[in-house]
Amino acid sequence: MKRLWRDFVSRGLSTGRWLKTCRWGLCLAAVALPLQQASAEPIVIRFSHVVGPNTPKGIGAQRFKALVEQKLPGKVRVEIYGGGSRFNDEQAILALLFGEIELAAPSFSKFRAVSNELMIFDVPFLFKDRDALKRFQAGRSGQRLLDSMLDRGLKGLAYWDNGPRVIATKRPVKAPGDLRGLTFRIEPSAVIERQYRSLRVVPITMPFSRVRDAARSGLISGQENAWSNILSKGLHEFHPHFAEVGHTFLGYMLVTSTAFWDGLPSDVRGELEKILGQVTEEVNKLALEKHTQSRSKVLESGKAQVFTPTDAQRAAWEEALAPVREAFADRIGRQLLNDAVGN
Numbered sequence: 001m002k003r004l005w006r007d008f009v010s011r012g013l014s015t016g017r018w019l020k021t022c023r024w025g026l027c028l029a030a031v032a033l034p035l036q037q038a039s040a041e042p043i044v045i046r047f048s049h050v051v052g053p054n055t056p057k058g059i060g061a062q063r064f065k066a067l068v069e070q071k072l073p074g075k076v077r078v079e080i081y082g083g084g085s086r087f088n089d090e091q092a093i094l095a096l097l098f099g100e101i102e103l104a105a106p107s108f109s110k111f112r113a114v115s116n117e118l119m120i121f122d123v124p125f126l127f128k129d130r131d132a133l134k135r136f137q138a139g140r141s142g143q144r145l146l147d148s149m150l151d152r153g154l155k156g157l158a159y160w161d162n163g164p165r166v167i168a169t170k171r172p173v174k175a176p177g178d179l180r181g182l183t184f185r186i187e188p189s190a191v192i193e194r195q196y197r198s199l200r201v202v203p204i205t206m207p208f209s210r211v212r213d214a215a216r217s218g219l220i221s222g223q224e225n226a227w228s229n230i231l232s233k234g235l236h237e238f239h240p241h242f243a244e245v246g247h248t249f250l251g252y253m254l255v256t257s258t259a260f261w262d263g264l265p266s267d268v269r270g271e272l273e274k275i276l277g278q279v280t281e282e283v284n285k286l287a288l289e290k291h292t293q294s295r296s297k298v299l300e301s302g303k304a305q306v307f308t309p310t311d312a313q314r315a316a317w318e319e320a321l322a323p324v325r326e327a328f329a330d331r332i333g334r335q336l337l338n339d340a341v342g343n
Contacts, residue, residue: 042077043268047103048092050084050208052232056162056290057105057252058082060283067275075268084209090188096257097153105160105252109189114152116331117145122191123328124247124321126340130164133249134284135343141336146253155261157273158254158280162226163291165248168239169222174307176320185211185223195247195324208233215239226250227294228287236298242306245317254280 047064051057065078081087087095089106093114096104108121120126127133136142137159146156173179180200186192188205196203201222206214208229214220215238222239229250230236254276261269298304309317329337 042075043264044077044079045103046079046081046086046101047105048081048087048095048101049105050089051082051229053082055228055232056283056287057160059286060160060279061105063282064275064279067279068272071275072268072271076272084207088207088209090207093154093255096255096260099257099260102260103254103256105254107187107250107252109187109192111149111253112189114149114154115145117148117333117336118253119189119191119328120145120332120336120340121251122187122189122195122248123325123332123337123340124195125318126325126337127249127343129246130161130249130288132343133251134161136340139339139343141339149255150258153258154255155258156253156255157261158276159284160252160254160280161284161287162228162250162252163287164244164246165224165226165250166230167222167224167243167245167247168230168235169241169243170239171221172241172305172307173222173243174309174313176317179222182221183219185214185220191324191328194327195321198324199320211235212238226287226291227298228290231294231298236301236304240304242298242304244306244308245314247317247321 045068047061049057049061053059053062061080061082065080068076068078081101087101087104089104089110092101092104092106093110095101108118111118127136142159146158149156167173167179169179169182171178171182176199179196181202183202183204184196185206186196186203193203193205204214204220206220211220211223211225212233212235215223215235223235225235236242264272295306299306325337
C-alpha cells in the first residue's frame with residue numbers, strides 16, 4: 001500500500017487514475033492502522049493547503065492552529081503545510097486516506113473523483129450572489145453534502161469562502177466571444193472545462209502553484225480566480241484585464257478522514273468542532289474583507305483594468321453559459337440543482 005502511495009506522489013497521477021489501483025477498503029485500512037498504533041498524546045493534526053499565508057484560507061489555517069493549541073494544550077498539536085509545500089490539493093485528498101495528513105481544504109473541483117454532487121459549486125450562474133450560496137450551504141442540501149463522501153472515507157467539516165471568481169486575461173474581455181482563442185489555466189473540473197470550451201477557449205489543467213510561472217512565460221493567456229489569490233501571486237502583472245461577470249464563487253471544503261475523525265476522543269472532537277465553527281465564521285467574514293482589499297490593491301498597482309458588465313451584458317454571459325448547467329444536470333442531480341436555484 002505504501003508503495004502505491006509513493007507511486008502516486010512521485011508520478012503525479014490524478015486522483016481518479018490512482019483510485020483505479022486502490023480499493024477504498026484498502027485505503028481506509030491504510031489509515032486506520034497508524035491511528036490504532038498512535039500514542040494517546042499529543043494528537044498531531046497536519047493541515048495541508050496550497051495558497052499563500054495572507055489569503056483567507058492561509059489565515060484560517062493559522063487561526064485554527066492558534067485556537068487548538070490554546071484550548072487543547074498538550075493534547076493536540078497542529079502543523080501547517082501551506083503553499084503546496086507538501087501536497088497539492090488533489091494529492092491531499094488521498095493523503096488524508098493514508099494518514100499522511102489529517103486536514104485539508106481543497107476547492108470543490110478537486111473532489112471530482114469522489115463526488116459528482118460537489119460539481120454543483122462550479123456550475124456558472126447557479127447562485128445569484130454570495131448570500132444565496134451561503135443559504136444553500138447552511139441549508140439541508142448543503143449540510144448533507146458535507147457527509148456525502150462518508151462511504152469514501154472522507155468527512156466534510158465546513159465550507160470556507162474566498163469570494164467570487166473573476167476572469168483575468170492578457171487582453172480586454174467584455175463579451176463571451178472575446179475569449180475565443182485564449183489559453184486558460186483551469187482547475188481540474190469537468191464543469192469548468194466545459195464552460196471554457198463552449199467559449200472557444202483552450203483550457204489547461206494546472207496546479208495553482210504553477211500559475212504564476214505559466215502566466216509569466218506566456219504558456220497561459222488567462223485564468224480565473226478570487227482577488228486574494230490573484231494578489232498573492234501577483235498575477236495581475238501578466239494578466240491585467242479583469243472581467244467581473246459573477247459566474248461562480250471560489251470556495252473550499254474543509255475535510256478530514258472518517259478514520260481520523262471517528263478515532264478522536266469525544267471530548268477532543270467536541271472541542272475541535274467548536275473551534276472549527278469559530279474559525280469558519282472568521283474565515284468567511286475575512287473573505288468578504290479580503291475580496292474588497294485585494295481588489296483595491298490590484299487596482300492601485302496601476303497595472304489592472306476591470307470590466308463590470310451592465311445587466312444586459314451579464315445576461316449575454318448567462319445565455320452563453322446556460323447549456324453548461326443542463327449538460328451536468330443528471331450527474332449532479334436535478335433536485336439538488338433545483339434546491340440551489342431556490343435560494
